[in-house]
Amino acid sequence: MTDRYETHDHDVLVVGAGGAGLRAAIEASREGLSVGLVCKSLLGKAHTVMAEGGVAAALANVDPQDDWRTHFRDTMRGGKMLNQWRMAEIHAREAPDRVLELEEWGALFDRTKEGTILQRAFGGHTHKRLCHVGDRTGLEMIRTLQDRGVHAGMEVHMECTITRLLLDGGRIAGAFGYWRESGRFVAFRAPAVILATGGIGKAFKITSNSWEYTGDGHALAVRAGAELIDMEFVQFHPTGMVWPPGVMGILVTEAVRGEGGILRNSVGERFMERYDPKRLELSTRDVVARAIYTEVKEGRGSPHGGAFLDISHKGAEVVRRKLPSMVHQFLELADVDITKEPMEVGPTVHYVMGGVRVEPDTGASTVPGLYAAGEVAGGMHGANRLGGNSLSDLLVFGRRAGAGASAYARGLGARPSADEDEIEAEARSLLAPFERKEGEDPYAVHRDLQEAMQANVGIFRTQQDLDRGLSEVRKLQERAKRVRVEGSRLYNPGWHLVRDLENMLVVSEAVARSASLRKESRGAHSRIDFPKTEDAFGKVNHCVRRRGEELEVVPTPLPEMPAELRALFEEGAA
Amino acid sequence: MSEVVFHVTRGEGGSVSAKEYRVPVSPGMVVLDAIHWIQGYLAPDLAVRWNCKAAKCGSCSAEVNGRPRLMCKARIDAYPEGQPIAVAPMRAFPHVKDLVADVSWNYEVNKRIPPFRLKEGSDRRFQQEDADRVQEFRKCIECFLCQNVCHVLREHDRFDAFHGPRFFVRLAGLEMHPLDGEDRLAFVRDAAGVGFCNITKCCTEVCPEGIRITDNAIIPLKERVVDRFYDPLRRLWSRIRGRT
Numbered sequence: 090m091t092d093r094y095e096t097h098d099h100d101v102l103v104v105g106a107g108g109a110g111l112r113a114a115i116e117a118s119r120e121g122l123s124v125g126l127v128c129k130s131l132l133g134k135a136h137t138v139m140a141e142g143g144v145a146a147a148l149a150n151v152d153p154q155d156d157w158r159t160h161f162r163d164t165m166r167g168g169k170m171l172n173q174w175r176m177a178e179i180h181a182r183e184a185p186d187r188v189l190e191l192e193e194w195g196a197l198f199d200r201t202k203e204g205t206i207l208q209r210a211f212g213g214h215t216h217k218r219l220c221h222v223g224d225r226t227g228l229e230m231i232r233t234l235q236d237r238g239v240h241a242g243m244e245v246h247m248e249c250t251i252t253r254l255l256l257d258g259g260r261i262a263g264a265f266g267y268w269r270e271s272g273r274f275v276a277f278r279a280p281a282v283i284l285a286t287g288g289i290g291k292a293f294k295i296t297s298n299s300w301e302y303t304g305d306g307h308a309l310a311v312r313a314g315a316e317l318i319d320m321e322f323v324q325f326h327p328t329g330m331v332w333p334p335g336v337m338g339i340l341v342t343e344a345v346r347g348e349g350g351i352l353r354n355s356v357g358e359r360f361m362e363r364y365d366p367k368r369l370e371l372s373t374r375d376v377v378a379r380a381i382y383t384e385v386k387e388g389r390g391s392p393h394g395g396a397f398l399d400i401s402h403k404g405a406e407v408v409r410r411k412l413p414s415m416v417h418q419f420l421e422l423a424d425v426d427i428t429k430e431p432m433e434v435g436p437t438v439h440y441v442m443g444g445v446r447v448e449p450d451t452g453a454s455t456v457p458g459l460y461a462a463g464e465v466a467g468g469m470h471g472a473n474r475l476g477g478n479s480l481s482d483l484l485v486f487g488r489r490a491g492a493g494a495s496a497y498a499r500g501l502g503a504r505p506s507a508d509e510d511e512i513e514a515e516a517r518s519l520l521a522p523f524e525r526k527e528g529e530d531p532y533a534v535h536r537d538l539q540e541a542m543q544a545n546v547g548i549f550r551t552q553q554d555l556d557r558g559l560s561e562v563r564k565l566q567e568r569a570k571r572v573r574v575e576g577s578r579l580y581n582p583g584w585h586l587v588r589d590l591e592n593m594l595v596v597s598e599a600v601a602r603s604a605s606l607r608k609e610s611r612g613a614h615s616r617i618d619f620p621k622t623e624d625a626f627g628k629v630n631h632c633v634r635r636r637g638e639e640l641e642v643v644p645t646p647l648p649e650m651p652a653e654l655r656a657l658f659e660e661g662a663a
Numbered sequence: 664m665s666e667v668v669f670h671v672t673r674g675e676g677g678s679v680s681a682k683e684y685r686v687p688v689s690p691g692m693v694v695l696d697a698i699h700w701i702q703g704y705l706a707p708d709l710a711v712r713w714n715c716k717a718a719k720c721g722s723c724s725a726e727v728n729g730r731p732r733l734m735c736k737a738r739i740d741a742y743p744e745g746q747p748i749a750v751a752p753m754r755a756f757p758h759v760k761d762l763v764a765d766v767s768w769n770y771e772v773n774k775r776i777p778p779f780r781l782k783e784g785s786d787r788r789f790q791q792e793d794a795d796r797v798q799e800f801r802k803c804i805e806c807f808l809c810q811n812v813c814h815v816l817r818e819h820d821r822f823d824a825f826h827g828p829r830f831f832v833r834l835a836g837l838e839m840h841p842l843d844g845e846d847r848l849a850f851v852r853d854a855a856g857v858g859f860c861n862i863t864k865c866c867t868e869v870c871p872e873g874i875r876i877t878d879n880a881i882i883p884l885k886e887r888v889v890d891r892f893y894d895p896l897r898r899l900w901s902r903i904r905g906r907t
Contacts, residue, residue, distance in 0.1 A: 131712070132770060133805055134720045192787060195779030195840065197794050197801060204788030222798065228719065229801060239770075240778045247770070270759055299714040333691020339717045418717060421736055423691065532703040576708030579675055580760045583707030 094265075094274035094516070099125035099244070100498045101491070102264055102279035104251050104306065107135030108227075108483030109463025109490070110285030111234035112187075113452075116491025117283075118241040122498060125277055126238070127246045129269065129301050133235045136287050136299060136464075137483065140227025141342035141414070143209060143219030144484070145477030146184035150201055151208040152216035157181040159215050162657050164478060167213040167373050168442070168471020169612040170627055171319065174650040175449035176469040180478070180485050187484035188220050196233040198222055211347045213373040213475040224342045224412045230480060249275065251305065252588050253515045254282060254313040254459065257505030261313075261458025265507075265515050269585060272578025274516050280501050281494040283452070283460040284310060285487065288441045289323075289600075292593040293547075294539040296438040297329055297340040303589035304596030306465035310445045311595055311640065315454040317633040318467040318645075320443035320596070321603035322613045324474055325548045327377035329437025332393035336422045338437040341398065341415065343476040345432075346370040348411050350400040352381070353431070354389035360396070375473045375613045378436040382548050385435065395435035401428055436548055440479065441596075442470040442613065443603070446632060451493030452486055458497060458505070462490035468630070472612025522587050528573030531586045538565050538593060546601050551618045552608075559601040566594045595640070602642045603631040667739055668747040669697055671709070675760040681749065682706075688739050694750060695723050695734035698762070710761035718871055721806030725762050726751045731808045731869050755810060755817040766807050772826050775854065779837055782844035789841040800836035800880060802872040805829065809866035809876060815859045825856040828866035828876045835880035838887070852888045857881065 101117040103110045106128035114126045128135065149155040161181035165172050192198065192206070198220050199207040208217045222229040239245070251266040255276070263278040286306030290298025307317055328341040346352075352370050354360045364380040365372035372380075381396045391397050400408055405428035409416055412427070419425040419432055444467030445454050452460040463483045470478065522528070538561075545558030569591055574584045609623040610616050629644040667688050670681040684705055686697045695713055702709045714720040716735045723734040728742065728749050742748050756764040809828035815821045826834075834851055837843055851857050864877045874880070890897060 130714055130722065131766070134714045134722050136714075138720045138804075139715045139717065192842070193781050195781075195837075195843070197797055197840065200789065200791040200794055204790055207791075222801070225719070225802065228804065232801065232803075236773070236778060239774050245770075247767075270763075299716065299720070301714065334689045335692040335696045336717075414719065421718075421738070422693070530707065532707060536703070574707065580710035580763055581708040582702060582710060586707075 094276050096276045096278060097125060099123045099277060099279040101281045101283065101494045102127065102277045103283045103285055104264065105285035105287060106132055107137040107285060107287055107463060108230055108234060108480060109487035111238050112484050112487025113283045113285055113462055113491035114243045115234065115238050115241050116488045117495045118243045120495040122495050124243040125246060125279065126243050127249045127251055129248065129250050131247050132245055133231055135231060136302065137227045137231045139340065140480055141224040141340065142211060142344040142347060143221030143226045143477050144188055144230065144480035145214060145218050145475065146188040146220055146481055147181065147218060148185050148188065148206060148208060148220065150205045155216035155218060158657055160218065163214050164475060167473055167475040169473060170471065171611065171630060172471030173449055173468035173648065174654060178654065179449055180469060180482060183485045184481040187481065187488065191230065191233050194233050194237045196229050209344065209347045210371060211476045212343055212371045212377065214477065219477040224344050224414050226480065250585065251309065252519060254309050255507035255511060256313060257507065259457065260505045261456060262505035262507040265512055267519065270580050272581060276507065276512060278507060280504050281458045281460065281498040283462060283490050283494050284445060284465050285463045286465045288464045289593065289596045290438045292538060292542050292597045293438040294543040295329065295338040297326060297338055298438065304592045306461060307444060308592035308595040310454060310459065310461065311635050313456050313459060314635065315456045315459055316446040317443055317599055318446040318630050319471065320599040320633055321607050321631060322442035322472050323438060323600060324374055324440040324442060324613050325378040325436040326439035327374055327381055327436055328398060328434035330423065331395035331433050331435040332423060340437065340439065341432060341434050345398060345400050345412060345415060348400060349403055350398050353397045353399065354384045355391055356389055360384050373473055374476060378548060379615060382436055391433040393433050395433040397431040398434045399431035401430060440464060440474055442472065442474055443467045450489065452490030453493055460490040460494045462486040472614060519588065522572050522574040522584065525573040528571045529568045531572045531574065531583060531590055534565055534568050534572060535586060535590050538597060542597055546604060549615050549617050550604055551616065552605065555601055555605040559598065559605065562594060562597045562601055569594055598640050599633045602640055603633060606631055606642050670747050670749040671701065672751040673761050679758065692739045693735055694727055694737040694739060694748065697739060698734060698750065710763045712763055719804060721804030724753055724806045724808050726753060731811050733806060733871050736871060753811040768822055769807055769810060769829065772830055776830065776833060777845050777847050777850060779840065779843055780845040782842050785842055787842060793841045797836050797839050799874055800832045802874055803829065803832050804872060806871060808869045808871065812865045812869050814863060814865065821859060825859040828881065830855060831857065831884055832874060832876055832880045835884055838884065848887055848891050851884050852892060857884050857888060
């Protein structure tokens with residue numbers, strides 16, 4: 090009943106073509122291997138393109154006293170010390186080289202007066218550290234990587250969705266999926282697969298994330314037997330647009346605050362003075378998001394339920410030069426001229442700190458041949474990610490996963506081979522929704538999931554809400570098994586949503602279960618019923634793995650930081 | 664909440680027609696929101712490309728009331744009240760289904776462009792003013808609306824001989840890059856076919872990023888080509904120095 094599928098052979102298959110996927114694919118190509126790069130959208134449209142503020146790297150061009158140690162310390166403190174220290178160390182040490190390498194590949198960063206790469210201030214960073222291009226740093230980065238990538242010898246498979254990782258005796262043998270355009274199936278035979286699929290924001294109602302962010306890599310990894318880590322930590326970016334309704338959740342870059350933007354409530358008070366008097370608007374994202382949420386909850390919100398963010402005091406010329414796309418975004422979508430008046434902003438789901446548990450140096454998961462890099466990988470950011478640390482994460486760990494997967498593929502003796510029956514079964518399950526005469530509408534199940542997650546597993550959590558959230562998710566998982574789709578297999582978004590939805594349900598369960606077990610408040614995870622940060626919880630990460638039909642959460646001790654790094658926190662520096 | 668009628672191109676292959684949908688609209692809604700509403704409630708298999716919904720990715724290009732634009736920036740309240748809004752795919756490219764066109768040609772062209780090559784011996788220092796000019800070109804989000812309206816491609820179908828405005832923006836960004844050491848002028852003249860452009864500026868008009876494609880990218884490239892290949896004094900000088 091399944092028609093034939095085409096087959097491609099690669100040494101390394103990269104799933105996802107944002108910053109991490111492209112950087113990984115470039116690295117693996119440089120090793121001389123056959124590399125396939127699969128992406129759900131067209132090349133260059135991945136979420137990286139929306140990153141605005143900058144890429145964090147201790148180049149010390151603007152603040153000469155900056156160095157990797159300070160960046161490391163800021164990152165660990167921002168993550169409430171739950172980060173895998175080795176990842177944070179590698180990241181801080183290697184980010185400068187990765188940024189300079191981008192410049193060698195043609196990226197054009199804004200300049201200092203001396204002609205070097207300009208760096209700006211950002212939340213949680215002690216020094217001016219974010220290399221940037223106005224407020225479109227992600228676009229510059231993805232275009233540079235894309236243009237480098239297409240000449241590196243890799244084969245790009247656009248508008249292709251991977252639905253299953255293929256295994257041979259517990260090792261990776263490839264991946265299976267469909268072409269979005271034709272709806273036909275495709276199998277990739279590859280001994281090493283790098284997941285670079287990004288995040289999970291589409292499980293929530295108010296998010297800055299695009300349709301692609303459905304936790305595909307997280308779910309693929311769990312189904313293949315890998316572990317996730319830190320899934321309770323979902324970042325609410327403090328500043329999303331709140332009005333008009335059609336644009337709710339769209340990101341307002343932190344660069345607005347980095348360039349001197351001020352937050353006020355409806356009575357004109359600069360409320361961050363109460364929440365973080367030292368760092369004010371440049372506090373970490375978890376703190377600012379909770380502050381805005383609390384102001385609104387206590388009746389001091391803006392007319393459309395947000396806070397006022399004002400940059401107009403900097404003068405129209407500066408605002409236009411430093412924040413051109415924000416000027417356009419507000420003028421065209423909200424009729425607000427930010428060079429003259431304040432924006433209305435509120436929290437929006439932006440990023441997941443949790444992800445596939447990986448070996449820091451190589452990006453290897455616990456499944457042989459399976460690697461992960463970028464947002465889909467966990468551990469780097471701990472309980473809260475600092476702005477600007479994502480773009481650098483993509484570059485640093487994209488490269489490392491590319492190298493790690495290449496070394497693994499090279500070192501293999503006999504190639505694993507995929508099981509034909511497994512492929513047949515997957516193809517049948519993908520087509521099942523077409524055959525049901527009646528059933529659930531995938532869009533309706535998705536809407537209900539977004540409501541359930543937003544209401545119960547949101548910015549402030551309680552045991553009661555989390556229990557309710559988990560039970561809703563379990564019910565939705567049952568409904569998702571009965572979905573029905575209309576139309577043909579040709580470019581059919583309703584059909585595409587079916588598997589994306591299953592993935593969102595897996596990650597939603599992982600988030601709810603992990604959050605339920607963490608009975609404390611830390612970073613992005615705020616419990617109303619457990620408002621304090623508890624030392625005992627500071628010693629464990631929550632790992633999620635599959636156990637039959639359910640997911641189980643296993644508290645796992647944090648690896649111990651070596652003495653010389655620990656000393657950085659004992660010196661008591663700022 | 665009011666209601667707006669949309670005429671959306673539906674279908675594939677030989678059977679393509681506009682279908683009518685009634686969509687409830689709320690303040691600030693854009694055309695892409697309406698398309699999503701139709702998908703979510705009326706036509707689950709309605710094909711459309713989109714990603715960021717914030718005019719940063721260039722995925723949701725379409726022709727709204729015949730005018731090429733990004734659907735995520737097309738405010739519904741900007742269209743005349745009481746009249747239907749027609750949404751159709753970009754016309755210059757082969758049709759796939761509904762609002763999706765086959766833009767793969769652009770990706771093939773991009774592969775042919777000689778890549779950035781770091782100038783040897785540079786200390787990589789340059790002023791913001793030198794970056795500004797190129798940064799304008801690097802704002803391009805590859806929505807391909809400029810390609811869609813370019814006469815050379817849309818009316819004259821010269822996909823074989825002309826790379827289109829998007830790639831002159833890219834070429835200009837490389838040629839004027841302060842750190843680039845590659846020479847692409849012969850490529851600009853021959854493979855990319857800059858001579859086909861007759862400066863009607865249609866591309867500039869539709870660019871959602873406001874890039875002055877014709878004035879700042881194409882004309883300077885044309886001038887450089889003329890200076891190099893057609894300036895008699897320069898040609899003589901080149902011959903004396905033994906360069907072609």
